[in-house]
Amino acid sequence: MNRETLPTASAAGQQAPADRTGVALEDVWVYPGDQGKGQAAKPLLQSIRCRIEPNTITLIAGTAGSGKTTLLQTIAGLMPLSRGAVRYGAHSLWEDGNRLHALLHRSIGIVFQYPERQLFADSIEKEFRYSLRPYRLSKAVQAERIDGALRQMGLPTDILSESFLTLSDGQKRKVALATTLATRPTWLLLDEPTAGIDPQGVGPLLRCLKQQKEAADGGVIVVSHDLDTFLPLADRVLILHNGALAAAGTPQELLARPELWLETEIGLPSALQLMAQLREAGTGMGIEGTEDVPLTAEAMADRILGPRERESHGTANPKTAAFDGVRKAESGTGAFGGDYAAESGTAVPSGDYATEHRTATSGEEHAAESPPEASILAAGTSEAKQAGAARMGAAAQLLQQLHPSAKWIVYVLLTAAILMQHSWAGIGVSALLTGSLIILSGVAYRSLLRPAKPFLYFIVISTVVSGITIIFASDSWLPERIYFSTAPASKTFELLVRFLFVMLLGILLAVTTGAKRMQMALEQALSFLERFGIPVAPFAFAATLLMRFLPRLLQEMDRMLIIVQARGKSQAKKGSLRLREIPVFLIPFLLSMMKYAEDLSLTLEARGYQLKRLRREGMARLPWTRREWICIAAGVLLFAVLYMWAL
Template identity: 45%
Template sequence: MMIRMDGVTVYPPQHHAPDRPLLHSIDTSFEAGTITLLAGRSGSGKSTLLHTLAGLIPMAQGGIRYGDIPLWTEKQRIHPQACASVGIAFQYPERQLFAENVRKELAYSLRPLRWSKQDKERATAEALQSVNLPLSILDEPVLSLSEGTKRKVAFAATVIGKPQWLLLDEPTSGMDSKGIQPLLRLLQAHSAAGGGVIVASHDLETFLPIADRVILLKAGAMAADLTPQQCCDAPELLARAEVGWPEQVRLTAALRAHGFPVGSCALTPEEAAAAIIERLRSAEAVPFAASTSPHAAANAVLSAAAASAAERAETAAASAYQLLDADMASTAWPETGAAEAERLPTHKGGTDDKRAESFIDRLHPIAKWICYISLSAGVLMQHHWTGIAAAAALCAIIAAASGNSYRIIGGKAVRFFVIFIVISSLLSGLRIELSPLQLGFEAGPALVTVKLLLRYLLIMALGLLLMATTGEQQMQTALEQALHPLERFKFPARLVTFAATLMMRFVTMLNMEIERLSLIVTARGKAYIKPGTIRLRDVRLFFIPLLLSMMKHAEDLAFALEARGYKTKTTSAYAVKPISFELRDNLTVAAGFLLLIVMWIIG
C-alpha cells in the first residue's frame, strides 16, 4: 500500500503562534517495502509530517491516500482502514506507557482490532519476541521496568497490531549502542516483508546505511529527495538544509582534504575500510592478506598512517569545512532566511509570525493585575442577567483589544467549562418523583446554576487573557518590584514571586503535556475522533501519564535550580531593571476601580 501526499499544508492550532505553515505544499509518495529517512534541523517539520501521515493533526490543504483509500473521509474523520495501516512511535517511546502492567499495555494496542483471543495471544508473543523480551515480563508492572526495557515494550506495543507502515520519531534518541542494532534489524525485517518504514531522525550515521531514500526538510518544505549515496556525495545539500554532516561525510571530506581521495562516500565502516585498502593497494601496493577482514584491515591502515597523518588530520578536516563554508557563502539560495519566510503563505489572510503587540501588552503587569482583581470582584457582584451580560461584553472588548489573544476565549479550557455549565444546569433542573415514577425539568433552578457558573467562566477568561498578554519574566520582575519594600519586614518576596512564576510556567507545560498525551492515546487507541480530543473511556489512562509527566518536569526543574545554586533570598538591589509605571498604567488602575464601582451599582 503506497502512501501519497498531494499538496499537503498544515498550520499550527489556532491557539498557537506563529501562523506560518508547519508543512508547506508537500508533494511526495512512499513506496511499500522501503525505508525512508526524514532529515532536517529541529523545527523543520519532521515530527509534524509523521503526525500528519498518522492522521493525528488535520490538514489545511491537500490530501493523503493509503493506496486508493483517503486518510480523511468526507465527514472529516480518520478512515479506519487507513488508520489501522499505521503504527507510530513518538520520541522517547517509553513515555507512551500508561497501563498497570505489560500485558494490559499491549492489550490496549489490540483493543481496536477485532481479533480472536488466540490471535491476540499469538500477536503478543510475536511482538515480545521481535524486541527480545520474554513472555514472563507480561505481568511485570510497567513503572518497575528499566528505561531500556520500557522502550522495548513501547516498540512492541507499536508493532503488535501488525501495521504495514511504521512511523518512528527519533527512535535512537537516548538509546545505547547495544540497543540500536536490534532496532535496525527489526526495521529491515519489516521492510523486507513488504512493510514501509519512515524514520525522522538526526542520527544520520545510523540510518543512512539502511535507508532506501532520504528526504531533507527545511522550514516545512522539501529541500531535497535523494538516495543515501547522493546525500553523502553532495554534502552541500545537507548544509543548505542546515543539517550537520554525518561521520561518513566527515571522514570522506577529511581524507580528500588530506590528499587521499577514496571515490564515493562510504556509508558504513566496512565500506570505508575496503575503500581505504583498495586505494592504498593501488597507490602504494600495501600488502594485505586476502582473508583480512575489513575491520582488521582498517585498524592496520589507521595504525600505519597514524604517525604521518595525526598532525595534519585536524587541519585537513578544518580545511574541508572552510571550503564548504566558502561555497555556501558564494551560493545564492532562493529558499533561505528572510526571503523564504516572505514567500511562505500565512494563515487566514497573512497574520505575522508573532502576535502584534497591543495596548494591553504594553501595560505594566501590576496595573493589569490590579485591574483584573477589580474586574473579577465586580463580576462576582453580578446577580442579574443585565449585569452578567454587561460583564460578558466588557470581557469581549478586552479580548478584542488584546489582539489575537481573543482566540483563547474559544480555547479548550473555556469550552470544557461551558460543557460543565450545560451539564450542571441540566442536573439542577432535573426533577425525579419516585411514587409514581415521573421525570420533569424546572427551568428556574437550571437558570440559577447557569447564572452562578457564568460568573466564574468570565473570571477564567479574564485570567487567561492576563496570562496571554504577560510574559513570565515580565510578571516576575513586576512582582519583585511591587513586593520588594516588604522585605524589610522579613516578607519572603523572592519566594512568593518565584512560586507565582513557576505556577505560570506549569500552566503552559500542562497544556503542552495534555496535547502531547492526547496524541499518544489517540494514536495507540486508533480513535476515529477529532484530533486533540480524548474519549471518555480513555480519561483514566490519560491522567496517569499526565501526572507522571508533570512530576518528572517538577523533578527536572528542581535539579536544575539546585545545580544553578538558586536561592530565594534577595539582594538589596533588583536582579533586573525595574519596570516603571507610566500614565497609561495609572489610567488602567483607575479604570479598573471605576468599573468596579459601576458593576457594584449594577449588581
C-alpha cells in the first residue's frame, strides 16, 4: 500500500501549477510575535509542506499545542508567515508588502471555536449585514443569502429581529455559523466545530460540510480532537506534532500505522482501540486488518458478525456488546464513543499489541517499522528542547529561580532610586539599568511592550501638549503666536519616562515570577500577621488572581482582534483596529471577560473559598539561600550608587 510521507526538501521550492486549484503550503514557517532576545527561537509551525485538494474534507489532528489552530489561521491569512508561501491555485495568499490578496481573503470563511462569542450587534439581521458588507452585494442578494443560510442551519426567519443576548448558546452558535455560510466561501475552515455542541446539532453540521465539499473549486478544512466524528467524513488527514507535519494521507492509510498515533501522543482512535481489544480477546481480528479499518459502527459490526447476522441478532449477540455505547454515536456524536473517550491521555491499548509495541520501541525492530518522519520528528523535538535550554543564560535562570520576596525588595530599591533621578545623566543610567535587566531576563520584549504601549502613547502626547505654547493678543481671543517650547516638554518627558522604567520593572517582576510562586512567597512573608488574627491567604490569593487575570486579558484581546479581522475581511496590519471596528471588538471582548470572571467566581464558590487550606496543604516552602542575600546586597549597592548620582 502506498503511504504518503513528508515531501523532501527539494520539493519545497516548487510552485503549484497554474492550471491546478486547491491550497498549497510551501515550506511554511511561523514564529510567535512575542519572541524575545535570549529566548529559544521555537517556531509555532515549521517546514509545513502539503497540498489540500479541492472538493475534499481535510481533517487536521494533533494534541493540544501541536499547532492545529495556528495552521488553520495561517491558511486563512490571519497569521503572517515568517517564511514560505500559501497558495490558492496559482495565486499567493500574501502579496507584496505583506498584504493579503483581497479576492482570496474574501473567498475564505473561518469559524472559530465557540463562535457565539463573536456576536455584537443588537439584532441578528445586523450580524448578517456586517459579515456581508465587504462583498458589496445588493439588498436583494443579501436577503437571499441570509434566507438560505438560515434554512441551511434550521433557523426561523423571525430570529433576525432578535438580539443575540436573548438566544441560547446553541442558537448563538448556529447564528454565528450561518453568518459565515451567508458569505458563500469557497473554502470553509472550522476550529473544533463540535466543541460544546449537543448530539442533535452534529447531524446538521455534517450535512453542511458535505454540501460545502461539493461546491465548485472549494473544500472544507476542519481542526478537531473529535476523531470519531470526522475520520469517517474526511478525505485526507494531516497530523501535526510540535508544530511540524508528522504525516498526511487518507484515514485508512494513517489508521494502518497505529504507532504513528501513539508517537504523536494523540492516542489510538476508537476504531483501532476496538480492534486491539478484539485481537486481545482472541477473535482473530485486530491489528493485521488495519489496512481496511471500519470507520463507522455499522461497518465495524459488519466486519465482526457479517451483515446478515448483525441484522438478525442486533446488539443481543454477545460479540456486539462492545457496541452498546458505540451505536449511539451514529445519532450525531461520532462513529465511535463509549469508554475509550474517557480513558487517560496515553491511550496505549492493553494486550498483545501493547506488549509488541513496547518491545519494538526498545529494539532495532522499531527502527525498521517506524515511519522515518516520526523518528526525525522525535529527534528534532529533543534537539529543540536542548537548544532552548542552552540559549537561556545563567542570569535568566537565576532571575526565574530567585525567591519572589528577594526580587520584590530589589524592585522597591531600584524604583525608589529611579524616581530620585532629576538629571538626564541619571535618566540615562536608569534606562541602561532597566534595559540590562530586561535583556538578562530573556523575557520576550513584546510581553513587556504590550502593557506599556498605552503609557508610551501617553508620554508622547503629554510631551507634545506640554511643549505647545499659545500667546493670545491682549484685545482678542485669537492666538497671536503659537510655538513649541522645549523646556516644559523636556520636563514632562523627564518626569514620565521615570515612571515608564518603574512600570517596565514591575511587569518584569510579574512575568519572571509566576502566579503560584508569588502566592507562596506572599503567604510566607506575611504569615506572622496571622498571629494577630489578620487573614493572609485571601490577600495572597487576590494578588495571584490579578496576575492570572492580566495575561488572560491580553490573550483575549489577541483572539478578538483576529476574529474582527476575519469577519470584516480587514486588510489592516495584524493587531490593529479601525475606528468602525471598535464595537465589533469591544462588545464581545467585554462579554468574554465577564464570562471568564463569572466562571472564576463559580469555581471559587464551588470550592468553598477554602483559601487557607490552599496554603497549608500544598507545596514545600520556597527556599531562601545565599543567592537571595547576594541579590539584595546588589540591589542595595545599586540603590546607593543611584542615590549618590541623584545628589
